Every structure is written in C-alpha cells, then in structure tokens.
Amino acid sequence: MSAPATPVPEANPPVAGARALDQRLRSAFENQQEAERRRHLAFESLRNGLASGQFGGLPQDNDAGHAVLCMLEKMSWPCSVDQFARAMPHFPQQFGIIEMREVMARLGFSSTARFVSPNHIAPRDLPALLAHGKSVSLLEADAKGRIFAVDPKTARRRKIKWTRDVSLVSFAPVADSDAQAAPPKSWLNETLRRFGSEVMQLLGLTLFINLMVLATSFAVMSIYDKVIPAGAFDTLAAIGIALSMAVAFELTFRRLKSRLIGHTTGRLEYLMGTTVFSKLITLPVSMITNTPVADQISRLRQFETVRDLFSGPFVAVVLEVPFIIMFMIGLFAVAGPLGFVPLVLMIVYTVIGFLLVGPIRRQNERSGKRQREHYQQTMETVSNLRQIRSFGCEDIWLERLRQKTADASAARRKASLSQRFLSTLSTAAVPVAGASTVVTGAVLVIDGMMTVGMLIGAMIIVWRVLAPIQQLFLMFTRYTEIAQMVNQIDQMMRLPSTETVTETPMKRRFEGDVTFDRVSFRYQGANDSSLMGISFTISPGELIxxxxxxxxxxxxVLRLILDLYRPQSGTIHVDGINVRQIAPTELRAAIGYVPQRPALFHGTIAQNLRLAAPGASDADLKRVCDEVGILAAIEQLPKGLDTLLDHARQETLPGGFRQALSIAQALLREPKILLLDEPAKTLDYELEQAFLNCLEQRRGRTTIIMVSHRPSHIRLADRVLNLERGAMKSFDPPEAPKMAG
Structure with a gap:
C-alpha cells in the first residue's frame, strides 16, 4: 500500500494577489507604450504625406504644415488619415495660419486669435501658436513656467521679433453639446449674433462720425452768425483749429469704420458661402437628385444675392438709420420749422415705396423665372450637344434657345425699366428737397425768423440726412425679395443632414453579411415602386x-445598401445591425462602390484614387492599378500618377480607362463589401480579364454584389438575384450552360 501524497502548500494569497496586480499594471503600461508608439508613427506618416503632397496635392513642408500636426498631437486628437485628408484644402495656393485654422475647424477644434505682447502670455493659454508674418511658432513652457517659442519643424527654440502683427492663436475642442445642438429658428439671425461686438464697434464709430458732422454744422453757424459780424479773428482761428481736428477725427473714424466693415462682411461672406454649400452637400441624396442641377445652381446664385447684399452698401446704410433721428432733432434745434422739409420727403418716399413695391416685386419675380428657364435650356443644350448634333436637331434647339433668350431679355428689360424709374425718381427728389430747403430757409431769413448761419448749418445737416434716406428708398422695393431669400436659407439650414463633416467613424470591423427584410422603396415623384417587399440574405464572402x-x-438595391436612400418599409441589416443605426461615414468606409458612370474630379490621378483611401501610399496606388490592368497606360503619361485630370483631359480618356480607374479606386480601400453596377460596360477584353481576376482573388474574403448582364459574370457568381419589376423572381445558383444537340 502506497503512502498518501504529501499536500503541496498553497501560495500566500496576498503575495499572489500582488504579483497578479503587478502583472496587470505592467501589461497596461506596455499596452499604453505600444499605443503611444503607434500614435507617434501615425503622426510621422502624416508629416511625410504632408511634405510629399499626398494631402491636398501640393507639398506643405512649412511652419503651418508642421504646426497643425503638432497642435493635433498636443490636443490628443485620435489620428485618422482619412479625416485629415478630407480636412486639407485642395491645391492651396498658400498654406498659412488662416488655412491651418480652417483645417483645425474641420477636425472639430475652434480657435481664437488676439494680438499679444510677451508679457501677456500665461501658461493657461497653452497649447497655442504664435503667428508672426508668414511664420508660425509653437508655444511651450518649461518646468519653471517660462514660455518660449519653438520651431514646429525642427523643435528648436526660436527668437520672436515682437511687432504689432504678432498674434496668439489658441485652440479648444468643440463640445459635443455645441456640435449636436438643435438648429436655431433663423440661421441668418444666429450668424449675425456672432458679430455682435463688431456691430457695436461700428455703431460707436458711426456715432462719432455723425457727432463730428453735427459739430461742423454748429461751428459753421457760429462763424456766420457771431464771428463774421464781430470780426473776431482770434475766435475764428480757434474755431478753424477745432474744425480741422474734427475733420481729422472724422477721416480717422471713417477709415477705421471702412476697415471694420470690410473685415466683418468678408467673414460673413465666407461663412454664408461655405456653410450654405456644406449644408447642401450633406443633405439626403433624395432631396438633391430630385432637383435639376440648373435649379440648384440658380438657388445658390440667389443665396449669393443675399451675401452680396451684406458686402455692398447695405451695411453702411443700415448703420446710418438709427442716427437719422439724431440728425432730425439737431435740424429742428438749429432751424426750427425747416426740419419739416426732409420729414415731408421721408413721408413721400414711404408712400411711393408702398405703391410701387408690389408691381416691381412681381416684375422681378417674372424676370427671375424667365432667367431660370433660360439657364435650364442653356444647360440642357450644352449637356446634350453631341446628341443634338447626331440627330441633326441644331435648328430646333437653336429656335428654343432663341425664344427663351427673347423672353428672358424682355422680362429683364421691364424689370430694369421699373428699377431705373425708381432710381431716377429718388435721385430727382434729393435736389428737389435741397432746393425746397434753401428756398424755405431764404424766406425765413428774409422774415427774420432765422439767420444765414442757421440756414447754412441746416443745409449741412439736410444733405447728410437725405443720402441714407435715398438709399433706403431704393432698397425698400427689394425688401420682399430679400425676405424670401433669407427665409429660403433658414428653411434649408433647418433640413436634417445625413452626417456631420467632423464626424469620426468607429473602427468597427464588418464581416460583410447583408440582409434585406421585406424592403419596399419608391423614388420621390415616381408612380411605381422600384422594390416591392424583397427579402434575401447574403453571407460574408459571397459573390452575388x-x-x-x-x-x-x-x-x-446597391443604393439602399450604401444608405444613400432609406426604404419606405422593411429593414436592411449589415452584420445583423440595422443600417439606420450605423453612421453613414462608418458604413461607407467599409464599402467599395463602382457606379455605372464613373465620376472623375479635377485633380491628379493619384488624388482621384485617394478619394477612397486617403492614406494609401504610391506603392499601393501602383499595385491596385497594375491589378486592374491600367498601370502601363498610366506610366506612359508624362507625369504618371501625378498627371492632372482637368476637364479637357477627361474628355479624351477612353471609357475603359475611366471605368478601370473607378474599379481601382473601389479596390484601393480593401472593402469588406464591394458593390459593382455594370462594372465592365466599357472595358475591353484585356481589362475585363484583369477585372475578373480581381474578383476571383477576393472571392471568399469580400462580399461582392455585382449588377451585370454578361453571361461570363453570371457564371462567376455563387448565386444570382433575379429581379422583375421590383419583385424578387429568384435567388439561386447560376444555371449550368446547356449543351447543344
């Protein structure tokens, strides 16, 4: 009989727990170090790409280019090559502090700039930049809190020549609550509130300018009524010095006002132009595709009218309106009953405006309608010029365009005549009012009710009052038109967007499972449904x-998978998740799409390819181009991948090359789901064989859904989805070819 085994003593629980905790801490520290190393390598990759021209099309190996990456690294930005590439400007003529702030804004960081001196910078202002001329420096602090400037490219300390144009630029992440806040009732009013401080400064400057005008009128009145009769040369000299100072102050204030108006309206013009267009491109596709391109361009031009309104004389006139009352009070104080002359003119202007605003508005609307019809006809003619010539219909289309041109010209002439009549009327009313003031004042002077000095001082004020009244009268007739345009802008800005520009997609790994569950869809304005209750499931890696x-x-079907449209009923799932619950940027980042008509953009071949994968290297571009069979053709071009595809060159490209380039673009991002809509429609035999080889290489790894009628493509599929009038007829493996005889 064997002796019982001696029990092994258990380890001391506190010691084992300490070892486990130490191991977990060490593992966490190593993971953190590895994450920091990867993050540092990612930023180094961005620096190399920025210096080589990978982002934006032009190399940016300057202070601002390096500074933007340094700031992003300091702000703990999650390094995303795709987001950075989309934030960079396209072929920028220059890349300085302004362009850098725009890039940071697109990535979700707000910025503020202020002029500073070295004694007014504190550690709490960091991280920040110092912009001086064309140079940009990083600001850092040592252990003792001393702040110094650093060259963002070499990381060496830099001496700053402190001048008046040195500004401190600070950055801060935009809060999620601000980014997701509900849209205001009036976007234009909310935008104008952002310029509240500038408006108050402009009102203050306008007040000082008008006070100088009033002071001048009172000084002239004193010279005529008191100085000249008394022969007081010393008083005249004092008043002359005071008038000179008043004129100098007025010129200074006017210069400051002009600069501030130019700065403010420039910012407003930029905000309106970029915000309206960015809203337009983030609207749901169904809202955009149902409107003709000509109508969309015409609408953008209407928005430009509102933008030009704020950058024109409108702002200066509006700033003068509050001070008309001040001038009228001054006029009654100086000349008494003479103030009724401009007051009567204001009443006459108002009555005429109310009588004419309706007819002029209707004529302007008619003219705008005819202009839009003419523009649509022109766009249609230019777009279909080849077909028109091939059918020999030049005379018919020329007659149509001639009629539209005649209608537009006639409507514009009537509207122009009405506007000119109004302008002539307002222009004639000003000298009539001035002459009436002089005659009435002369009668009062003869009767002894006022002095010559009072009359001259009153005339200075009258001419100052009549100018803004005349401008307001001319703008009054456009009030309804402007109000309608502003209302259209507010309505468009309140429309829901499909996604936000600064949205960072999750790093979800899709497998490629696609499920349609009783999906029905009908395009807006169509009588029949495009899909009617279809249901199917595609497994990961299948070729359909x-x-x-x-x-x-x-x-x-392809558009619904891309979430470009939403079905009216039923659900679509990708990897078991409803596509409505997936951010559009996240979903489309996992999908490669080749449309029927490939779209090329003004830019190099490399830039067109990198639209799908901004972080792709030149080696990746060459690999995928070789895979689809167009690398040899690209290398024969003078600049290879850097060949610029402008409109003229795009027109000369063969259809097969364009299609293959679109396929290469989709394959470059290594998608888990590949959607192909008639991909080989214009491919020749060699390019089609290269395309089929691409599909075979990805079979089992990528879910491929291909719309095609070619038997060779159908035989290649694992299953064939047969649709008939929006209904699913069958979803089975392809039939084997039948043998003859």
Missing part, C-alpha cells in the same frame, strides 16, 4: 450577381 430588365430595381 443581380440581373433583370431595365427598371427592375438592380441599382436601387
């Missing part, structure tokens, strides 16, 4: 072909 007659709903 979709076939059917024209209008069966093949392209609609």
């Amino acid at each position: 072909a979709i076939e059917g007659a024209s209008g069966a709903g093949k392209t609609t």
Whole structure:
C-alpha cells in the first residue's frame, strides 16, 4: 500500500494577489507604450504625406504644415488619415495660419486669435501658436513656467521679433453639446449674433462720425452768425483749429469704420458661402437628385444675392438709420420749422415705396423665372450637344434657345425699366428737397425768423440726412425679395443632414453579411415602386450577381445598401445591425462602390484614387492599378500618377480607362463589401480579364454584389438575384450552360 501524497502548500494569497496586480499594471503600461508608439508613427506618416503632397496635392513642408500636426498631437486628437485628408484644402495656393485654422475647424477644434505682447502670455493659454508674418511658432513652457517659442519643424527654440502683427492663436475642442445642438429658428439671425461686438464697434464709430458732422454744422453757424459780424479773428482761428481736428477725427473714424466693415462682411461672406454649400452637400441624396442641377445652381446664385447684399452698401446704410433721428432733432434745434422739409420727403418716399413695391416685386419675380428657364435650356443644350448634333436637331434647339433668350431679355428689360424709374425718381427728389430747403430757409431769413448761419448749418445737416434716406428708398422695393431669400436659407439650414463633416467613424470591423427584410422603396415623384417587399440574405464572402430588365430595381438595391436612400418599409441589416443605426461615414468606409458612370474630379490621378483611401501610399496606388490592368497606360503619361485630370483631359480618356480607374479606386480601400453596377460596360477584353481576376482573388474574403448582364459574370457568381419589376423572381445558383444537340 502506497503512502498518501504529501499536500503541496498553497501560495500566500496576498503575495499572489500582488504579483497578479503587478502583472496587470505592467501589461497596461506596455499596452499604453505600444499605443503611444503607434500614435507617434501615425503622426510621422502624416508629416511625410504632408511634405510629399499626398494631402491636398501640393507639398506643405512649412511652419503651418508642421504646426497643425503638432497642435493635433498636443490636443490628443485620435489620428485618422482619412479625416485629415478630407480636412486639407485642395491645391492651396498658400498654406498659412488662416488655412491651418480652417483645417483645425474641420477636425472639430475652434480657435481664437488676439494680438499679444510677451508679457501677456500665461501658461493657461497653452497649447497655442504664435503667428508672426508668414511664420508660425509653437508655444511651450518649461518646468519653471517660462514660455518660449519653438520651431514646429525642427523643435528648436526660436527668437520672436515682437511687432504689432504678432498674434496668439489658441485652440479648444468643440463640445459635443455645441456640435449636436438643435438648429436655431433663423440661421441668418444666429450668424449675425456672432458679430455682435463688431456691430457695436461700428455703431460707436458711426456715432462719432455723425457727432463730428453735427459739430461742423454748429461751428459753421457760429462763424456766420457771431464771428463774421464781430470780426473776431482770434475766435475764428480757434474755431478753424477745432474744425480741422474734427475733420481729422472724422477721416480717422471713417477709415477705421471702412476697415471694420470690410473685415466683418468678408467673414460673413465666407461663412454664408461655405456653410450654405456644406449644408447642401450633406443633405439626403433624395432631396438633391430630385432637383435639376440648373435649379440648384440658380438657388445658390440667389443665396449669393443675399451675401452680396451684406458686402455692398447695405451695411453702411443700415448703420446710418438709427442716427437719422439724431440728425432730425439737431435740424429742428438749429432751424426750427425747416426740419419739416426732409420729414415731408421721408413721408413721400414711404408712400411711393408702398405703391410701387408690389408691381416691381412681381416684375422681378417674372424676370427671375424667365432667367431660370433660360439657364435650364442653356444647360440642357450644352449637356446634350453631341446628341443634338447626331440627330441633326441644331435648328430646333437653336429656335428654343432663341425664344427663351427673347423672353428672358424682355422680362429683364421691364424689370430694369421699373428699377431705373425708381432710381431716377429718388435721385430727382434729393435736389428737389435741397432746393425746397434753401428756398424755405431764404424766406425765413428774409422774415427774420432765422439767420444765414442757421440756414447754412441746416443745409449741412439736410444733405447728410437725405443720402441714407435715398438709399433706403431704393432698397425698400427689394425688401420682399430679400425676405424670401433669407427665409429660403433658414428653411434649408433647418433640413436634417445625413452626417456631420467632423464626424469620426468607429473602427468597427464588418464581416460583410447583408440582409434585406421585406424592403419596399419608391423614388420621390415616381408612380411605381422600384422594390416591392424583397427579402434575401447574403453571407460574408459571397459573390452575388443581380440581373433583370431595365427598371427592375438592380441599382436601387446597391443604393439602399450604401444608405444613400432609406426604404419606405422593411429593414436592411449589415452584420445583423440595422443600417439606420450605423453612421453613414462608418458604413461607407467599409464599402467599395463602382457606379455605372464613373465620376472623375479635377485633380491628379493619384488624388482621384485617394478619394477612397486617403492614406494609401504610391506603392499601393501602383499595385491596385497594375491589378486592374491600367498601370502601363498610366506610366506612359508624362507625369504618371501625378498627371492632372482637368476637364479637357477627361474628355479624351477612353471609357475603359475611366471605368478601370473607378474599379481601382473601389479596390484601393480593401472593402469588406464591394458593390459593382455594370462594372465592365466599357472595358475591353484585356481589362475585363484583369477585372475578373480581381474578383476571383477576393472571392471568399469580400462580399461582392455585382449588377451585370454578361453571361461570363453570371457564371462567376455563387448565386444570382433575379429581379422583375421590383419583385424578387429568384435567388439561386447560376444555371449550368446547356449543351447543344
């Protein structure tokens, strides 16, 4: 009989717990170090790409280029090559502090700039930049709190020549509550509130300018009534010095006012132009595609009218309105009953304005309608010029365009005549009012009710009052038109957007499972449904072909997977998740899409390819171009991948090259789901064979959904989805080819 085994003593629990805790801490520290190392390598990759021209098209190996990456690193920005590439400007003529602030704003960081001296910078202002001329420096602090400037490129200390143009630029992340706040009732009013401090400064400057005008009128009155009769040369000299100072102050204030108006209206013009256009491109696709391009461009031009209104004389006139009352009080104080002359003119202007605003508004609306029709006809003619010539219909289209041009010209002439009549009337009323003031004042002077000095002082004030009244009268007739445009802008800004520009997609790993569950969809304005209650499931890695007659709903299936449109009923799932619950940027980052008509943009071949994968290297671009069979053709070009595809060159590109370039663009991002809409429609035999090899190499790794009618493509598929008038006819493996005889 064997002896019982001796029990092994258990380890001391406190010691084992301490070892486990130490191991976890060490593992966490190593993971943190690894994450920091990867983050540092990612920023180094961005620096290399920025210096080589990978982002934006032009190399940016300057202070601002390096400073923007340094600031992003200090602000703990999650390094995303895609987001950084989309935030960079396209072929910027220069890249300085202004462009850098715009990039930071697109990435979700607000910025403020102020002029500073070295004694007014504190550690609490960091992280920040110092902009001086064309140079940009980083500001850092040592252990003792002393602040010094650093060259963002070399990380060496830099001496700053402190001048009046040195400004401190601070950055802060935009709060989520601010980014997701509900849109205001009036976007334009909310935007104007951002310029509250500038408006108060402008009102203050206008007040001082008008006070100088009043002081001048009272000084002239004193010279005529008191100095000249008394022959007081010493008093005349004192008043002359005072008038000279008043004129100097007025010129200074006017210069400051002009600079401030230019700065403010420039910022407002930029905000209106960029915000309206950014809103337009983030609207749901259904809202954009249902409106003709000509109508959209015409609407943008209407918005430019509002923008030009604020950058024109409108701002200066509006600033003068509050002080008309001040001038009228001064006029009654100086000349008594003479103040009724401009008052009567204001009443006459108002009555005429109310009588004419209706007819002029209707004529302007009619003219605008005819202009839009003419523009639409012109766009349609230019877009279909080849077809028109091939059918020999030049005379018919020329006659149509001639009629539209005649209608637009006639409507514009009537509207112009009405506006000129109004302008002539207002222009004639000013000298009539001035002459009436002089005649009435002369009668009062003869009767002894006022002096010559009072009359001259009153005339100075009258001419000052009549100018803004005349401008207001001319703008009054456009009030309804401007109000309608402002209302259109506010309505568009309140529309829901599909996504935000600064949105950072989650790093979700998709497998490629796609499920349609009783999905029905009908395009807006269409009588029949494009899809009617279809249901199917596509497993990850499957190669699916979709076939059917024209209008069966093949392209609609691809668009719904991309979440470009939302079905009226039913649900679409990707990896078991409803696409409504996935951010559009996150979903589309996992999908490669080749449309029927490939779109190329003004830029180099490399830039067009990097639209799908901004972080792709030149080696990646060459690899995927070689895979689709166009690398040899690209290398024969003078600049290779850096060849600029402007409009003229795009017109000369073969259709097969354009299609293959679009396929390469989709493959470059290594998507988990690849959507192909008639991908080989214009490919020749060699390019089609290269394309089929690409599909074979990705079979089992990528879910491929391809719309095609070619038998070679159908045989390649694992299953074929057959659609007929929006309904699913079958979803089975492809039939084997039948043998003859």
